[in-house]
Amino acid sequence: MFAAERRQLILEMVRANGAVSLRELARVVQTSEVTVRRDVRALEAEGLLDRRHGGAVLPGGFTRESGFPQKSHLATAEKTAIADLAAGLVEEGEAVVVGAGTTTQELARRLARVPGLTVVTNSLLVAQALAHANRVEVVMTGGTLRGSNYALVGSGAEQSLQGLRVSRAFLSGSGLTAERGLSTSNMLSASVDRALVQAAAEVVVLADHSKLGTDTMFQTVPTDVITRLVTNEPLTRDERSATELQALADQGVQIAIAGVGQPAPAPGQGQGTGPGVGPGRTDGGPTVGRPARRDTPLPGPRRTHPPTAPGGPGLRGPVSLSDQQLGGRVADLAPRRR
Template identity: 80%
Template sequence: MFAAERRQLILEMVRANGAVSLRELARVVQTSEVTVRRDVRALEAEGLLDRRHGGAVLPGGFTRESGFPQKSHLATAEKTAIADLAAGLVEEGEAIVVGAGTTTQELARRLARVPGLTVVTNSLLVAQALAHANRVEVVMTGGTLRGSNYALVGSGAEQSLQGLRVSRAFLSGSGLTAERGLSTSNMLSASVDRALVQAAAEVVVLADHTKLGTDTMFQTVPTDVITRLVTDEPPGHDDRAATELQALADQGVQITVAGGAAGPSSAPGVDSVPAGRQQRRDVPLPGQRRNHGAGPGQQLRSALLGEQPPGERAARVADLRRR
């Protein structure tokens, strides 16, 4: 077991139990107490847990990650609206990757109607949603099952994605900020999400307004790699979410908002689509020009890529591979 995987297991045990002895940690991760003590010391240096005599405990104010049953009941209407819009981005015969999460699971349920689609995923729930879609081919990664969100993680999952190339990646996470991009509270999940991003020409993030302005431990997708954000309309009193949307648009992320009033919102670069409608308009960011001479597919691609030179975003993804 790699050190990163071992330390993630240690973190999950401490979060689940509040306090765990070194002996129990060593038994579960199948290594010596000396190695576990070194891992605990490293995790404490990162502020992820506190050492106690003979064991490890949660640091003050640190809460454990919510499991799938809890997440599946949060912002359900918003996730449904987001999934409806995101499904409209997928075309017949396309090859895409879909990450784990409750919002991506909703997306998968809508992709069953897209003929000739190939979906690569590390999520058992996404695969289950498409299991009976006769016209959709589902390819699953390898890896180790993470029971809290029914996702395959670890080196096996990451290695199975090497050499893969698809048109788009659809991902969700625990938080999204303009400063750090998409993030999650789980180290192994973040690592697999980064591998999914490396396989895609474009990255679409699905995040409801409750995740906007929230920053969690592990970065998965830097802001300058995100092509598009599909989200819902923040409540009028949620200034933090509205500010974050504007900041993301200012950094070149094309934003589509579900559930808003007809027509584009007041924020430049933000496209608002009424609930129940899957059509979309691609609104140029400040300084962009519409290409009226191009066909619909070319116009969409230009909007998604923010009118950047073709090599820039690919170069950024290539840079991530070298990290």
């Protein structure tokens, strides 16, 4: 197949699906991922598509939302690492809300091991991941099924969240910028995500580095409402992601960076007050190559959150977490002095 034919086929696949992984592109055009990456780079230079880590998407963040089958093949290692790190934030007996998305689905698989947990969700995939967890109670919203991401949306979903109060919300989205916060391409999904946020004392955003600096049509969570961002290490040459991370830190978002390929922390023990054990250690000592830290706050100014209901089941206020307790590392970012 000539390069022009190969690139035309790549372009047709992206237009048909919204987003396609490099692996899938290479399989269809019957060439190597190196060659496909070169083709994608050339098509991006012509403005015909946008590159993302591990794949290609339609150009511009305000056009079309890719469906679950496409999203599930993008940045899989990063999503796994992010989910591993985020699971360390959840304690036994806590009550949380988990929004729809491929990254939150990965988180749900890990939360299945946290005893006494109550999870409220509008995602069928999140509920399915927790369906066989013996000691986890799953509460689903009402609403209308949106087939592209297997989520319940609409007024039924939003009304079922009224009067709910939990310790924290875990959300993903299509893009994250310091200027607008978390956003998505679908109006109905954005509206339900906003309702999920209203139910939580603090908001944790799960977003791999490819979403940093990407702005989509509908804002879901303004930056000043985001408590923490759990992400992965940006690529060395990815200046946009690094710049966006610093801008988010400047606005008070606490940032934790997951190391891809690191051992997963034990879910249900993320808020202990002991020294913790870093990845690769079993003796309670410091993580190799990094000085020991104890109760080190995540960077960014501490925010004041609405008080949790006194004596409410599973409700706990924000606490300081060490990088060792989280099982990843705390970003070396602090707000710039103004």
